[in-house]
């Protein structure tokens with residue numbers, strides 16, 4: 001049986017996931033929870049209410065007065081602030097302000113993120129990289145009840161008719177600064193949460209507590225992939 | 230006797246004790262005018278009469294006696310501060326407090342409880358040790374107690390280790406006390422009034438008469454009020470949250486921000502908490518009053534307003550932290566909530582003594598920590614107003630210190646700990 | 648909860664912000680001592696309408712808000728750039 005310690009990289013949450021019975025697979029150099037022993041049940045739960053740890057997925061950030069110019073030169077299409085736009089290779093470009101961008105990949109094929117990493121140099125002084133890969137954690141809350149559950153933890157109205165797919169709210173969730181991105185998986189409502197990785201265990205605990213009343217479950221990446229279809 | 234009490238209880242007309250003789254109209258002139266009828270102003274009037282025999286004094290209060298922060302605080306009294314200036318000053322205040330019930334012939338319910346400032350980190354333990362050493366040097370009972378011992382002294386707290394702020398130890402200050410704050414205001418007010426001081430309620434100060442102000446701040450000669458102007462020999466302003474406004478009437482600026490501080494009490498519970506417990510990291514402090522209510526407070530509002538409104542989010546934040554210390558009170562209801570306008574200085578130390586205006590003195594910058602200082606402020610202000618000399622105890626708190634970059638640096642001990 | 652209309656993020660709970668103090672005029676570096684002390688320590692502590700710097704913590708975003716300290720009403724907000732363009736760098 002694979003153990004998370006066999007991998008070079010691990011999420012801040014690996015102990016918590018191990019305790020919950022995670023079965024591990026390799027991705028992007030990480031050991032990630034593939035499932036918790038009940039793939040069918042987890043996939044069904046993900047459509048109702050579930051959380052998963054996506055910290056292993058590639059991401060990057062760029063910031064500065066010259067960010068927009070530089071990033072357009074690299075062939076990236078930019079959305080308005082607080083919106084995300086899907087790029088050709090599937091990467092989501094999340095505009096956090098006029099001068100800040102966050103890039104999120106949904107699998108380990110992170111062509112755009114790798115290309116930008118190689119293209120950037122110190123000479124592009126008005127645009128600099130933000131260390132998102134290690135400093136941030138990423139979780140996802142999926143399913144029909146996710147908006148109702150998030151309402152317990154967050155003051156922004158995230159209901160699906162008020163907060164469209166690819167809308168972003170940079171706000172407070174369980175008293176922490178969190179970037180909330182609505183990013184539906186297939187037909188399922190889903191919110192990705194990106195936040196300071198040092199508080200991952202705390203926020204995970206809050207989510208587990210908040211979803212209990214709705215019968216939510218912790219699921220592996222396989223269930224999330226199944227939703228994406 | 231029980232029958233007399235029963236009969237009194239059943240009568241419809243209860244006589245109101247005449248604590249403050251109504252002084253009637255403002256006189257044309259007073260030797261000393263005190264602006265603000267909070268504890269500090271009233272104590273000053275009291276000691277002017279008692280210590281110095283000066284009774285040609287008016288206290289001008291725009292509302293009612295003790296309706297400001299004096300009647301709104303959480304009544305914590307202690308002297309375990311961080312700087313030598315602070316420690317000496319507050320210790321003198323405690324000494325005076327202990328005799329007040331006798332002096333007034335009125336019970337101020339002064340109750341020594343023991344004050345515990347919790348430490349949740351190694352660096353906090355280090356600061357507590359530093360404070361304990363400074364305190365002991367000045368003869369104040371103050372010591373660091375570590376977790377195991379603390380657990381025996383205050384067993385009510387949650388000592389779990391898997392919490393965000395585990396309790397590692399505490400600074401223990403045995404003389405830490407609470408008192409009935411209204412009684413302090415009434416005791417000083419009644420004592421002053423009985424000796425001839427005029428206490429004018431519903432009298433708002435609206436300006437000052439200042440002479441010789443050409444190129445110089447001038448000298449105060451009169452006080453304008455909503456009920457007319459009075460001539461004054463010396464003037465003291467002691468108006469807490471309104472300090473900036475009143476100083477502006479006299480023509481000078483202060484390093485103060487007016488920020489609300491909220492507090493609340495729970496429904497009465499059987500006595501279970503004798504200690505006063507404070508946590509700087511969790512921004513909470515709590516004690517149980519003699520009526521059984523938990524008296525709770527926390528940090529000041531995050532931004533300034535000139536209002537005494539209460540907010541739900543402040544309370545939610547406070548209760549979240551309160552439950553980390555006392556998880557079993559989660560079903561307890563809140564009974565009352567309120568706020569006061571505090572006058573916060575950048576170094577968390579007060580501003581006392583002379584001002585740029587001659588014969589015009591100040592008692593301000595008492596922020597969230599001035600109730601415990603009420604007696605010593607009264608004593609020192611009275612001496613200053615009577616003699617024109619600023620005593621040693623309050624010299625470090627001069628307004629001039631900002632001009633000299635000589636701040637007091639009491640922040641570590643003053644914030645949240647009250 | 649009190650709502651602050653953030654120029655970047657729209658209406659948000661005031662708990663997401665911190666107040667950075669009144670918009671002030673930075674004196675020239677060769678100003679006299681009294682001017683410098685006034686700038687460093689003394690406060691208007693305005694009772695009335697005041698313009699202040701505010702900071703939205705989750706986005707590290709500074710902007711200017713105008714509010715009434717007597718009523719706790721927020722009257723208007725500007726992105727920092729717009730405010731400086733309207734009132735000049737030196738306000």
Ligand SMILES: Cc1cc2nc3c(=O)[nH]c(=O)nc-3n(C[C@H](O)[C@H](O)[C@H](O)COP(=O)(O)OP(=O)(O)OC[C@H]3O[C@@H](n4cnc5c(N)ncnc54)[C@H](O)[C@@H]3O)c2cc1C
Pocket residue numbers: 264265266267268269270289290291292293294295296297298299300301302303304305306432433434435467468469470471475490491492526568569570571592595596597598599600601602647
């Ligand atoms: C919620 C809260 C909790 C606190 N807890 C503690 C604590 O536990 N321990 C502690 O030591 N301190 C505490 N404090 C601080 C303490 O209450 C104050 O520092 C202290 O009471 C100040 O007393 P004062 O007499 O200077 O002011 P106040 O009691 O506020 O009196 C000032 C008076 O001036 C009057 N006034 C204002 N403007 C005018 C005018 N123009 N003309 C005439 N009158 C005017 C006001 O109406 C008021 O009555 C707390 C404060 C608050 C708000």
